[in-house]
Amino acid sequence: MQDERILLVDDEKGILTMLELLLYREGFKHITTAGTGKEALDKVAAAPFDLIVLDIMLPDIDGFGLCQQLRRLTTVPILFLSARSGDYDKLMGLGIGGDDYITKPFNPLEVVARIRAQLRRKNLYSIPEEAAQQLMDYGLFTINKKAAVLAVNGVEIPCPAKEFELLVFLCEHPNQVFTALQLYEQVWGTALTGDEKTVVIHISRLRKRLEADPAAPKYIVNLRGIGYKFIPAGKVAVHED
Structure with missing residues (x-):
């Protein structure tokens, strides 16, 4: 059995029941459900969760707005699960703090696989390995891998899990x-x-946190038609935590 706490947010009781039973069958034992945005906010405020599965079409609040409110309370992975399958909706969900996006109708086993992938990556940063006990100092910003903390100009900046993992x-x-x-x-x-x-x-969001001018990035650069690379500004100091 697995100890991770998962919150499922959807106004369709059939989907909540199906996902809850599937996750129990896959070994997860701490599953909480919510049918409205307010219920989800109350539960996140009252107890910690390791991952949130979030629908967009909720009866009291749009899922995008709910995601933004949740991001004020937690940085855990948020996986959107929605019937809205357009590129605009996916880009919107990822742009306001979501970590992944799956469209309905969905393959239940794919949802489980994506949940496991999110939790596996999240848990890597909770293991006190020697390599994770370091503070990476790039001058403008620092990364504490053990504590999963990003600081820019000495100020701690909230950073969702997948953004932090991508930056690391x-x-x-x-x-x-x-x-x-x-x-x-x-x-x-x-x-x-x-x-x-x-x-x-996610790279666009990281640039807004790190770059003085996100439109002309110096740290995370794009080689058109090839890919992305990180360019350290000056000498990087690595300190034992």
């Missing part, structure tokens, strides 16, 4: 070029055609 991966591979699909595979754990958009949105 790029920083650990400086001056190396990766395609968007390669980055998705490394950080999210799986890769399918179309997942490149997820990476593009």
